[in-house]
Amino acid sequence: MTPEKNTFADLPPLSEYHLSAEARLCLNECSTELDTVLSTLPEHDQLLFKLRQHRWFQNLYDGLAPVYGHRKDFNGFVQKLIDTMAGGYAARPKALKLLDLKRDLQPDWFQHESMLGYVFYVEQFAGSLAKVTDHIDYLDELGATYIHLMKVMQSRDGEDDGGYAVTDYASVDKSLGTNDDLKNVCTALRNRGMSPCIDLVLNHCASEHPWAMAARSGDEHYQSYFYMFDDRQLPDVFEETLPEVFPEFAPGNFTLDEVSGKWVWTTFNHFQWDLNWSNPDVFLEIVDVMFKLANLGVEVFRLDAVAFMWKRPGTDCQNQEEVFDLMQALRTCSRIATPAVAHKAEAIVAPDDLIRYFGVGRHHGKVSNVAYHNSLMVHYWSALASRNTRLMTHALSEFPRTPNSISWATYLRCHDDIGWAIADDDARAIHLDGFAHRRFLSDFYAGEFAGGFARGVVFQHNKVNGDRRINGTFASLAGLEIALEEGNEHHIHLAIERILLGHALICGFGGMPLLYMGDELGLLNDHSYATSPDHAGDSRWVHRPVMNWERAARRHDVSTIEGRLFNGIIAIAQARRRTQQLSARYDTEILDLGHPSVFANINRHPNGSLIGLYNFTEQTQLIRIDHLPDMALLNMVDELEQQQAVTSSGHIHLRAYGRLWLS
Numbered sequence: 001m002t003p004e005k006n007t008f009a010d011l012p013p014l015s016e017y018h019l020s021a022e023a024r025l026c027l028n029e030c031s032t033e034l035d036t037v038l039s040t041l042p043e044h045d046q047l048l049f050k051l052r053q054h055r056w057f058q059n060l061y062d063g064l065a066p067v068y069g070h071r072k073d074f075n076g077f078v079q080k081l082i083d084t085m086a087g088g089y090a091a092r093p094k095a096l097k098l099l100d101l102k103r104d105l106q107p108d109w110f111q112h113e114s115m116l117g118y119v120f121y122v123e124q125f126a127g128s129l130a131k132v133t134d135h136i137d138y139l140d141e142l143g144a145t146y147i148h149l150m151k152v153m154q155s156r157d158g159e160d161d162g163g164y165a166v167t168d169y170a171s172v173d174k175s176l177g178t179n180d181d182l183k184n185v186c187t188a189l190r191n192r193g194m195s196p197c198i199d200l201v202l203n204h205c206a207s208e209h210p211w212a213m214a215a216r217s218g219d220e221h222y223q224s225y226f227y228m229f230d231d232r233q234l235p236d237v238f239e240e241t242l243p244e245v246f247p248e249f250a251p252g253n254f255t256l257d258e259v260s261g262k263w264v265w266t267t268f269n270h271f272q273w274d275l276n277w278s279n280p281d282v283f284l285e286i287v288d289v290m291f292k293l294a295n296l297g298v299e300v301f302r303l304d305a306v307a308f309m310w311k312r313p314g315t316d317c318q319n320q321e322e323v324f325d326l327m328q329a330l331r332t333c334s335r336i337a338t339p340a341v342a343h344k345a346e347a348i349v350a351p352d353d354l355i356r357y358f359g360v361g362r363h364h365g366k367v368s369n370v371a372y373h374n375s376l377m378v379h380y381w382s383a384l385a386s387r388n389t390r391l392m393t394h395a396l397s398e399f400p401r402t403p404n405s406i407s408w409a410t411y412l413r414c415h416d417d418i419g420w421a422i423a424d425d426d427a428r429a430i431h432l433d434g435f436a437h438r439r440f441l442s443d444f445y446a447g448e449f450a451g452g453f454a455r456g457v458v459f460q461h462n463k464v465n466g467d468r469r470i471n472g473t474f475a476s477l478a479g480l481e482i483a484l485e486e487g488n489e490h491h492i493h494l495a496i497e498r499i500l501l502g503h504a505l506i507c508g509f510g511g512m513p514l515l516y517m518g519d520e521l522g523l524l525n526d527h528s529y530a531t532s533p534d535h536a537g538d539s540r541w542v543h544r545p546v547m548n549w550e551r552a553a554r555r556h557d558v559s560t561i562e563g564r565l566f567n568g569i570i571a572i573a574q575a576r577r578r579t580q581q582l583s584a585r586y587d588t589e590i591l592d593l594g595h596p597s598v599f600a601n602i603n604r605h606p607n608g609s610l611i612g613l614y615n616f617t618e619q620t621q622l623i624r625i626d627h628l629p630d631m632a633l634l635n636m637v638d639e640l641e642q643q644q645a646v647t648s649s650g651h652i653h654l655r656a657y658g659r660l661w662l663s
Contacts, residue, residue, distance in 0.1 A: 017054045023061040027054075030079040037086040045097070049089050049336070053082070056335045059366055063329030067322050068280050077280045084284060085337040088291025092338065096295065099190070099340040110146075110195075110300075110342050110369055110512060111407045111584035114577045117197075118144035119414065120517035121151050121163075122176050125547045129177035133188045138552065140192055142520060142566075143573040146512065147189055148197040148302065150415060152182065156206040156271060158534055162415060162544075164199070164304060165206035165272050169289040179296060186297025197300035197344065198293065202286065203308040204272040207257075207264075211285075212273050216259045224279050227265035227311065229254075235263050237313055247462045249537060267308050267317075277309050277326055287333050294338040301334075303327070303368070306357070307347045319353040328359065328366045344370040344409060348416075350423065351375055351399050358406040365403035373408040375399070376509060378421050380412055380502055381477070382437070383616045385444040385454070389599040391437070395426040396601075397590035407584035408511030412502045413477075413519060417459045417469040417540055418445070435466065442468035445477055453479030453495070455525065457539045473543040474499060475522040480561070484524075494618055496522070496561065497657035500568045501614060504640065504659035507576045508612040510588035510603050520569045521551050521562045575640045579661065581610035593627045598654060602629065610639065611662040615654040622651040628662070636662050 019027065031053075038046045064081075068074055092100075103109055118139055126132045132149070139147060151163025154173045159165075163173075172182050186196045205212060214222035229235055235254040242253045245268050254263045255270040265274040275282050290301065306327060310320035327345065334341040345357040345368040354374065359367035379392035402408070420441050424434035443449045445456040446468070456472030475481060478498040483491035499519065506513040517523075529541030555566035576582055581603040591600035591611070598621050599614045609630040615621045625636075625647065636645045636652070639661040646653040654660060 017058070019054075019058050020061070022065070023058050026061055026075060026078055027057050030075055030082050033079065033083055034086055037083050038090060041090055045089075049086060052336045052339065053085070056332050060329055060332040060336070062362065063325045063327075063332060063366075066325045067278070067329075068283075071280070073280075077284070080284055081287065081333070084288055084291070085333055088288070088295065089337040091291070092295050095187075095190075096297065096338070096340060099299075100338065103340040108405070108583075108585055113580055113582040115145050115407075115512040115584075116143050116507075116573050116576070117146040117148060117409070117512055117514035118142060118517065119148040119150065119411075119514050120547070121415065121544055122149050123151065124544055125517055128175075129172065129181040129185050132185050136188060136192055136194075139194065141570070142515070143570060143577070144515075145193060146195045146197060146300065146514075148300075148514070149185070150199065152176065152198045156208045159269075159271070159537065160206070160534070161269055161272060162538070162540065164201050165204075165208075165269065166201050167206045167208045168210075169200070169205070169286075170292050182298075183296040186299075190297060190299070195299040195342075196297060197302055198298050199304050200286070200290065200293070200301045201304040202275070203305035204266075204268060204274045207271045207273050209273075215273075216257060218260065221281075223260075223262075225276055225282055225285075226273050227276055228257075228260065228262040229264075230262060232263060234313075235265075238265075238311070238317070241314055241316055243316055244462070246460055248460050265311070268305070274308070274311075277322070283326070283329070287330065290330070290334065290341075291337060294334070294341050299340055300342045300344055300370075302344045302346055303330075304346045306345050307349050307353075319347075319349055319356065324356055324359065324363045324367050327357070327368060328363055331366065331368060342369040344368060345372070347371060348374045348419065348421070350421070351395075355400045355402060358402050360400075365405045368406070370407050370409050370512060372414075373410050373509075373511065374421060376408075376410055376506070377412050378418065380505060381418060381445065382420075382422065382441060383599060384478070384498060384502075385441055385449075385452070386437075387617045388596050389614075389616055390430045390596055391422070391426060391432060392599055393590055393592050394429050395423065397592065398426065399590075401587065404585055404587075408509070409514050410506035410509050410511045411514040411516070412506060413474045413516040413543065414514070415516070415540065415544060417471050419467070419469045439466065439468075442470060445470040445472065447482075453482055453491070455481045457525070457542050459539050471539050471542050473523055473525050473545065474502070474516065474519040476525040476543075478502070480522050481524045492561065494657065496564050496568070499565060500572070501616070501657045501659055503569050504572050504661075505599075505612070505614055507572050508582065508603075508610075508659070508661050509601060510582055510586065511584045513576075515569070517547060518545055520566050521548065521555065522565050523548060523551070572640065575642075575661065579610060579639050579663075580607065581605040581663070591629070593623060595621065595623060597621050598623060600628075604630070608663055611660075613652070613654055613658075613660040613662065615656065615658045618656045620656060620658075621654045623654060625650050625652060628652075639663055 154168035156165045250269045255266040307318040310322040311317045347357045357371045383389045383392045420438040427434035445454045447455045456470045459469040461468045480495035526545035529535040535541040554560045554562040557563040597617045603610045
């Protein structure tokens with residue numbers, strides 16, 4: 001019997017995809033070359049692309065039309081985009097198309113309680129991309145399922161903002177290897193159940209990028225890729241409402257380019273030129289890059305500095321509505337051509353704005369899959385210094401609810417500095433002065449507070465508003481560096497407990513926890529960066545140490561600091577994997593127990609709730625059982641230790657820096 005042959009006529013009519021009349025007309029008019037682009041593929045592959053295109057085209061149209069729909073060449077632009085998507089799909093390797101199908105069947109893969117991220121600079125961790133594969137067993141032992149490879153693409157020589165001054169979006173940095181090396185690493189990670197992530201810098205590129213070099217030489221086509229001005233008239237208008245990201249070493253937001261004689265928008269550094277996303281050619285260029293990298297095996301794009309992508313006079317040029325249109329359109333391009341790929345938004349902004357990077361209103365759930373929970377990180381350090389969780393409890397309880405299709409990335413350290421994003425309104429709600437509290441935190445973590453345990457480095461002191469950000473490794477900020485210098489075993493114990501408390505918090509909050517390289521071993525501040533000409537001007541390198549593999553070799557000896565930390569974190573990760581309440585699909589609610597030293601949250605699940613309790617002090621705390629919702633008064637089990645919780649006289653005992661996951 002001859003099997004029935006599929007044909008394009010088998011596709012449901014476009015009306016079944018709930019397309020608006022405008023979107024349907026646009027799709028019909030702009031798909032004229034599609035069959036030609038897809039012609040080399042088997043018919044079932046062609047059908048699959050068209051099915052995805054029809055399913056997601058409304059989302060794509062709704063993202064593009066508000067930004068570019070006024071242009072006379074809008075349909076021509078959409079046709080180029082469709083052809084680019086089809087070309088990216090046609091070039092996609094068979095193994096990745098299989099992964100696409102798996103992700104179609106499990107679209108919540110990044111929300112699973114088994115997800116655990118590990119983040120590192122390739123050079124610091126392994127020396128090169130090829131050598132990353134030498135350490136996959138280490139990553140597997142840690143339980144990592146998501147690997148963020150940093151500073152992968154080619155950046156400028158010399159100072160490069162930690163790799164975020166990109167000169168070639170589609171080529172691996174020559175100091176780390178080749179595109180084939182990246183492909184091999186991605187394949188090796190995928191074969192071990194780990195999803196590779198790299199950065200895609202959306203707001204800017206290096207002044208040495210070919211686009212910028214052409215613009216500098218007078219090419220009008222490429223000048224339109226940037227914001228370039230003949231004089232200071234418009235820059236001065238914008239500057240009236242723009243903040244400064246790096247006030248110490250990059251004041252202002254515009255740089256005079258001596259070659260072209262034009263003022264260029266440079267939000268971050270003079271060598272980082274902001275891209276002009278109002279030009280659809282920029283959108284097409286970035287989409288093409290996305291597909292090339294996705295086809296090497298990249299599964300997650302960390303979209304860098306997305307908050308700054310759109311400029312509007314009279315505003316701070318952050319979080320503008322067009323940003324969310326563009327991000328929705330970019331994510332939809334991936335959904336159509338490379339659906340295994342997830343998007344993570346790097347937006348370190350206030351909570352009401354942060355929630356928009358998942359999508360609210362007409363963008364609901366359509367903008368990005370993952371976003372950083374910056375506020376959880378900030379309030380962990382705030383509560384740790386003050387030994388008081390009231391501000392943390394209030395601020396996090398005010399967070400808007402998120403779509404159930406997304407995941408927070410929970411973290412306590414990253415490659416960047418810590419900025420004290422403590423809202424004045426939140427501080428006032430618990431009778432604190434926001435400015436004074438931010439000053440206290442900077443003093444405390446800079447090691448300038450009498451009796452404090454932290455040792456960090458001040459970063460970007462803004463003398464106008466008093467802001468001082470902080471750099472430092474987790475271990476040094478949590479007190480391990482000072483305790484080791486003192487030789488004080490009790491203080492060493494307390495520092496280790498603070499680190500484990502933090503990891504239990506980010507693993508027990510719901511979402512996807514991210515561990516920064518070396519935190520699992522207690523690596524300390526590395527001041528040798530000051531001797532490197534490329535790094536000396538940027539103290540963030542103090543918490544970007546080279547991986548110490550000699551110390552890693554001691555990770556199985558629980559009598560060592562490395563062993564106590566590594567095994568403690570592994571135990572937390574293992575508990576997380578067996579605790580279904582920690583899937584990001586389920587809401588995390590903040591509980592106010594009326595206790596000034598204990599932070600509490602609850603993850604509600606059809607099979608029973610999970611309550612997290614975290615003691616932010618050096619003293620044992622007692623929690624009244626009758627203050628806990630959804631809990632039986634007997635047989636409460638701590639999922640972290642897999643044993644019954646210690647109770648007496650109607651109270652739960654929470655030891656110094658103790659953490660409990662109660663079910």
